[in-house]
Amino acid sequence: MPSLQTALPPELANNAIRLYRECLRRARFIGQRQNNTELVVDMVRQQFKKNMRETDPEKIQKMKDDAARGLINHMLFESEKMSGRKFSNNA
Numbered sequence: 001m002p003s004l005q006t007a008l009p010p011e012l013a014n015n016a017i018r019l020y021r022e023c024l025r026r027a028r029f030i031g032q033r034q035n036n037t038e039l040v041v042d043m044v045r046q047q048f049k050k051n052m053r054e055t056d057p058e059k060i061q062k063m064k065d066d067a068a069r070g071l072i073n074h075m076l077f078e079s080e081k082m083s084g085r086k087f088s089n090n091a
Contacts, residue, residue, distance in 0.1 A: 016060075019067050020048050026074050 027044040031037030054060055080086055 022071060023067055026071060
């Protein structure tokens with residue numbers, strides 16, 4: 001299965017620390033809009049912390065893909081909201 005990370009800039013997709021920081025940045029953004037910043041940021045931190053000792057390259061790649069998918073979904077959601085146009089076929 002191809003990696004979802006190709007949709008992200010390479011400097012973000014290939015670096016777990018940058019991916020983590022971008023996830024936290026998005027979590028803060030979402031949290032501010034929903035007035036629950038601490039909760040959303042803590043959820044992101046817990047997911048990364050839970051898996052920080054993982055050494056299996058395939059599992060690490062899957063987790064990075066999942067994080068990338070979450071970022072991409074949020075970007076699409078925000079774009080749809082700003083433009084009023086649906087990007088997905090699922091209505």
